[in-house]
Amino acid sequence: MQTAEIASRFLDFFEKRGHTIVPSASLVADDPALLFTVAGMVPFIPYLSGVVPPPYPRAADVQKCIRTNDIEEVGKTPRHGTFFQMLGNWSFGDYFKADAIRYAWELLTGPESDGGLGFDPKDLWVTVYKDDDEAYGLWRDIAGLPEDRIQRLDKDTNYWSTGLPGPAGPCSEIFYDQGPEYGVDGGPATDDDRYVEIWNLVFMQYEITNVTSKYDFDIVGELPNRNIDTGMGLERIAFIKQGVQNMYETDQVRPVLDVAATLSGKTYGADHEDDVRLRIIADHVRSSLMLLSDGVTPSNEGRGYILRRIMRRAIRSMRLLGVEGASFPELFAASRDAMKAAYPEVETEYARLSAYAVAEEQTFLRTLAAGSSILDQSVVQTKDAGGTALSGSEAFLLHDTYGFPIDLTLEIAEEAGLTVDRDAFDSLMLEQRTRAKADARARKGAIADQSVYREVRAQGETVFTGYTDLETESSVLGILVDGRSVDRAVQGQIAEVILAETSLYAESGGQVADKGVIVGPGFELEVLDVQRPVPGLISHTVEVSIGEVGVGQPAASVVDAVNRHSAQQAHSATHLVHAAIRDTLGRSATQTGSLNRAGYMRFDFNWSSALSPETRSEIEEIANNAVRDNLEVTTRVMSLDEAKAAGAMALFGEKYGTTVRMVDIGGPWSRELCGGTHVSRSSEIGLVNLVGESSVGASNRRVEALVGLDAFRDLAAERAIVSQLTSTLKTPRDQLATRIAELSANLKAAEKKIAAFEARAMADRAPALAQKAADAGGISLVAESIGAAGSGDDVRTLALQVRDRLGTAPGAVALGAVVNDRPVVIVATNEPGRAAGAKAGALAKLAAGVLGGGGGGRDDVAQGGGADASQLPAALTAIRSALESATR
Known part of the structure; x- marks a missing residue:
């Protein structure tokens, strides 16, 4: 049975039993505390925890998941995979243990001809939490399992929780027995690889607190709704049904x-x-x-x-x-x-x-x-x-x-x-993993923070009025200070304020949050940020600048109109640039990211090479032609399928619900799914000025642009610079590039001549320096400071020239100089000198230590440097002393 067929049978089974079939969420989790969707339950956390009212009483899905905590085990065991698919059926206060157990047994043991998976009941074992007599009895009565194949286990295997205060409950796991050739008899309690866990049924019914570990906590009562959360590993079912040894041998891998x-x-x-x-x-x-x-x-x-x-x-x-x-x-x-x-x-x-x-x-x-x-x-x-x-x-x-x-x-x-030294390596790796786990725990802790929004979210969704209104009268539904729900916030405090309605835009889709204020009787709040902490809820981070604000008070959200308009210009300009890039480069150049704020837009797209100046100009011209043409900007709300049928671009990596907002600029020329705010006609954008293009990774490019008044100011600044250059150089504007190129060429030629003169002057010093050679332990040594030099290469060239004048006797040259205000020592030795023990690399390193820096190199020529030029004489003396002491 192919993997895709197993998934199809699962979804068909539960759809016939009244479940809403939910598409897989993205591997990129909505929860900012998680890097990835690590389990089938992640997309449903807001519903399971009661923070957000569920949109359906029961659901089923095939969820894509990524886990990397056991990455070192991949390939070594039959069941560890980085990417895997989790089949799940969910009940949000609807059915509970009896139906969950009945559905699981019917699907697993139902004949393949009737849409089931065709497992032989004699190959299945079940575990339950040791005190869950209800589940034990249901398995015995519904499935007809003999009691010796229903095993009671402790919290470490059969009690589910996040390890944090919140929902929890006993669970029941279903195992497939691969047979005696795979291991010992005795069922899942033996923890033997012979028994493969294929399905876990979580009976989420309690709320826990005082959590000291995943298995040590206090149950404080029943949840408002008893939920069912199940997970069946698609890859595990596949390798069993396909008769192969492990998940790596299934049809998809x-x-x-x-x-x-x-x-x-x-x-x-x-x-x-x-x-x-x-x-x-x-x-x-x-x-x-x-x-x-x-x-x-x-x-x-x-x-x-x-x-x-x-x-x-x-x-x-x-x-x-x-x-x-x-x-x-x-x-x-x-x-x-x-x-x-x-x-x-x-x-x-x-x-x-x-x-x-x-x-x-x-x-x-x-x-x-x-x-x-x-x-x-x-x-x-x-x-x-x-x-x-x-x-x-x-x-x-x-x-x-x-x-x-x-x-x-x-x-x-x-x-x-x-x-x-593997022990030292492993120790450093352990330190790195410990830091990573601490970071993961910190992120995991953020999941629990959603519970503080439960009571506020229960009052309904925040209504966003900002598409049409810049000011909206509302009331305060909730206030949070330091992550805790409070009745009021006073002057000087930073708080989260949640309103029933708001005109302030929450950051999303690349567009930054609105600026503005929230005002009410006796208070004024400066809005610092606006976010959506849980689906359907908009939260304003504010500083109480005047008075105090309390829950239940009337409040009006007021958008900074100038900032909003500039942000709208930038967001609409991003759509124009996207369309212009696709016109210029082709349909494969698609968006991978964006940022829009007042007066500025940044657009990332899939492309493997830098854009030529001509291509950049073409993109800029197409975008500004669209501005000139005063194209109408329209928005429509429709189903996702309708929008796709209309040709709307669903941007890569974005997440969409069943209902979406489609934004057209000039009809189908620019048609995207977008929740941001926009101008009403393209001419309101004013001007698009591309100011940068760069790489942001393999096969990914970024263009940046200034928009509207910011674009005009940038061009005005460039005009002032051009005006100053034309005046200074006494050259017409259209001849500036030629004139500057001429001046640059003349300057390079002059620099080349100066360098030649300096090199000749430096070379002329070689004979005099060679005459200063003095014995140092049998080595003919020139150790001199030559003052300032243009570059280290000049000093190196001179040292080699002096060395060549020392003849066939053992010789060494150590020249000290100041290059760009920093001391440099170059050491060069001839072959007889090296045979006598004069190693340039060791001597340069010695001198560098005196100079307060580092150095080294080959035995024949090496360089050292440092920070203290006053120590050059001492560094040269150290070289002489080292040679003298080496032969004593």
Whole structure:
């Protein structure tokens, strides 16, 4: 049974039983405390916790999930996957234990011919919480399970909570017995791999507090509604129904594994270590494809860092299999073909997704080459120093800074006859993981903060009036200070204020929050920020500037009209620039991010190379022609399907509900789904002035523009500069570029002549300096300070010229100079001098230490520097003393 068919059977089953089928939420979680959607319940947290009234009493879904906390186990066990799909059915105060158990049993054991999954009841075991007599009895009575296949377990396995105050409840897990050839008898209580957990039914019915650990807390009472939260691992069901050994061999993953095996010349099943690597590649390529399809792009922080990490783990595994060249074009194409039936977007967006993947692979392959060079130097230095092990700190630096995998470091060190101080490396890695876990705990703690909005959200959604009104009369529904609900906030306090209606725009869709005030009887609040902390609720962060504000008081939200209009100009200009870019570059150049604030817009889009000045000018001209044409800006609210049918662009990585707002500028020329505020006609934008274009990552470009009055001011400033230049250079404006080029060429020619004169003057000093050679322990040494010099290269050239005049006797030259106000020492030695023990690198390092800096280099020529030029004589004396003492 194919994976897509299993998902279809699950959804059909629950749809026939009155469940609303909910599309998968994005892998990018709405909750800012989470990097990713890590479990099927994440999109439903506001409903399960009671913060937001659920829009349906029962639901079912197939949710895309990403987990990386067990990434080191991927490939080693049958069930650990980075990307996985969770089948779930949900009840929000509707049905409870009896129906949840009945539905699960009917679907699992129902004949395949009737739409069921066809499991043999004799292969299924169940666990319940040890004190949950109700669930125990229901399994016995509904499923007819013998009591010896219903096992009671403790809180560590059969009681669900977040580990924080809030909802909790007992759970019941369903296991599939793979048979005696897979392990010992005795059921799930043995914790043996023979028994595969396939479905977890959570009976969410209690509220807990005084939480000291995930399993140590106090139950304070029943939740307002008893909820059902279930999760069945689609990949686990698939590998059982397809008769394969693990999730990596299922129909959605195995094709990637097979391509990796072909590219590497390996045979899957022939070698354990190779098999692990092949499974890592299959998992990580699929996970990367799905993250890219939800708008995540490789970077050095946050979600982008996780994506980069798993992509690089795949590249590393290919390298360990012997493939040193690029392999992502073949691997990602295989994953696309395996996943497109379930997620059509991976095919329709593949050109863009694969561009990111290929660029990331090319970048990392270059990184591996650079890391290998650094590691080779470390190996040589370690051997020269008589060491037998590379330091753990150096291995960690290669891993953390350059992305160089530790196993490659171990492999290269072993080939060179060295070991790696693995204990020190592991200690540094542990420190890093501890910091990461602390950060994760801090983010996790933010989930609980949503509960403070529960009572306010229960009063209904905040009505946003700002599309039509800049001032709205309302009332204060709630006030929060330091994350706690309070009755009032007084002058000088920072607080969150929630109104029943507001004209103030909450930050979203790239548009920053409105500025403005909230006023009422005896108080005035300066609005610092406006956000949507939970679906349907708008919260204003304010500073109480006058009086005090209390819950229940009347209040009016007043938008800063000038700031709003400037922000609208910028947001509408972003739509024009987007359309202009697509007109110029083609439909594959699509938005990946934006920022709109008063007078400024920033637009990121998928493109692999820098824009030429001509292309930038064309984009700017198209956008300003649209401004000139005074195009009408219209907005319509409709269903998502209607908007897509009308050709509206659903921007990559954005999340949309079933009802959307479509914004047209000039009809279909610019037609996007957008919740932001806009001008009514394009001429109100005034002017679009592109001021910058840059790279923001592999295959991602950014254009920046000033808009409206800010654009005019910038052009006026440039006009003033041009006017000053024409006056100073006495050159007409249309000839300025030519005149400045002439002056620049003349200046370069003059600088070249000056450099030649200085070099000649420096060379003329060589004979006199060579005459100053004096014996230093059998070495003919010139150790002189030559004063100021144009560059370190000039001093180096002079030192080599002096060295060449010392003849065949052992000789060394140490010249001190001041270059750009900093001291420099150049040391050069001839071959007889080096044979006698005069090593330029060691001497330069010695001098640099006296100067308060660092240095070194080759044995024949080296350089040192520092910060204290007054110590140059002492540095040269130190070199002389070192040579004299070496021969005593």
